[in-house]
Amino acid sequence: MSGHVAAAEVEIEATPERVWRTLVDPDCVRQYMFGSEVVTDWRAGSAILFRGQWEGKAYEDKGVILDLDEPTLLRYTHYSPLSGAPDEPASYHTLTYALEPVGAGTRLTLTQDNNDTEAAAEHASGMWRQLLESVKALAEE
Structure with missing residues (x-):
C-alpha cells in the first residue's frame, strides 16, 4: 500500500457469505454507497463504475477489480473525478474489503491507500x- 492508509472496521452479526452478497448486490450497493449505481461483472480484471449524483452534480467514479475471493476479499482501484485530481495512475486509490469469520459473525475491514496526507x-476513514x-x-436485516 502506498501513501497514507485510511481504515475502518465493523463486526457484523451475519455470515461472511451474507456480508459478501450485501457488498456485491446492486440494490445494496446503491444503499450503502451513497446512492451510486454500480456497473461491473464482478470479475478480476473487469472495470467497475459507480454512477450517481452528488450535490446536484452527476459523477462516474471508475476503477478495475484487482482481486475477488468470495467470500473473503474484494480489492479494486478507484478514481473519482470529484476529487479534482487528474485521471492518472497516481490519483487512484486501492480499496480492499477483507471479510473474516468471527464466531457466528463477520469482521469486515476496509482500507484505502494512497491518501496524500494523514488528515x-x-x-x-470517517x-x-x-x-x-x-x-x-x-447484512443484519
Whole structure:
C-alpha cells in the first residue's frame, strides 16, 4: 500500500457469505454507497463504475477489480473525478474489503491507500466507517 492508509472496521452479526452478497448486490450497493449505481461483472480484471449524483452534480467514479475471493476479499482501484485530481495512475486509490469469520459473525475491514496526507486518510476513514455501518445494517436485516 502506498501513501497514507485510511481504515475502518465493523463486526457484523451475519455470515461472511451474507456480508459478501450485501457488498456485491446492486440494490445494496446503491444503499450503502451513497446512492451510486454500480456497473461491473464482478470479475478480476473487469472495470467497475459507480454512477450517481452528488450535490446536484452527476459523477462516474471508475476503477478495475484487482482481486475477488468470495467470500473473503474484494480489492479494486478507484478514481473519482470529484476529487479534482487528474485521471492518472497516481490519483487512484486501492480499496480492499477483507471479510473474516468471527464466531457466528463477520469482521469486515476496509482500507484505502494512497491518501496524500494523514488528515486526508482520517477524513476517508470517517466516511468508510459510515459506509461499513450501512453495510452492517443491510447484512443484519
